[in-house]
Every structure is written in C-alpha cells, then in structure tokens.
Amino acid sequence: MSSSDSSRRSFIKSVGVVAAAATCGAAGAKAQEYKPQEQKKLTQAAARYQDHPNGMDACGTCPYFQFPKSCVLVEGDISPTGWCRMFTSFSPLDRGAHQ
Numbered sequence: 001m002s003s004s005d006s007s008r009r010s011f012i013k014s015v016g017v018v019a020a021a022a023t024c025g026a027a028g029a030k031a032q033e034y035k036p037q038e039q040k041k042l043t044q045a046a047a048r049y050q051d052h053p054n055g056m057d058a059c060g061t062c063p064y065f066q067f068p069k070s071c072v073l074v075e076g077d078i079s080p081t082g083w084c085r086m087f088t089s090f091s092p093l094d095r096g097a098h099q
C-alpha cells in the first residue's frame, strides 16, 4: 500500500465522520423544535361546531371531549350537548383491535 492510498483512506474516513456529524446535528435540532403538544386546535368555525347535538351524536359522547367544557381538537368552550364534524364514537386509542 502506498502512502497516497493511506492518506486517501484517511481523507475519506474523515469526510464520512463530518457528514455523519452534520446529519445528526440537523436531525437533533429538528427533534428539539418539534413540539406536538403545541399544535393548535381547530377554530369552532373550521370544525363547523354547533352548540346543539346532531341527532343522537353530541360532544358528551365523543372521545375528544374533555370534561367539563373543552375538546382535544377544537378550541374554546365546548358544550357536552354540542357537536362538530370531527365527531366520532370510536376511541382514538381503539385502533387495530377489531377483527
């Protein structure tokens, strides 16, 4: 092996280390910036919220409702007898358990 082969390998290794460090640094910064708990809720208008039920469906039976008067998805005061287009009767935790 010549000395130029050795120095070329050394150079390639150092470039790889620098590239890996740069990639990890960028990913680390993005992970720190991502704060899902700070995601905004929908406005009541965007969710087409109404302060009365839609037939038998109402916020009080929706899994996104939070007692006494708020919602995980929609901002502002939410009535247990209200309703919006995100209404569901399935629990968000109940995924993939059906056969």
Ligand code: SF4
Pocket (backbone or CB within 6 Å): 047, 049, 058, 059, 060, 062, 063, 064, 065, 066, 071, 072, 073, 074, 078, 082, 083, 084, 085, 086, 087, 088
């Ligand atoms: S119906 Fe809409 S506003 Fe009411 S709890 Fe469910 S997601 Fe929230």
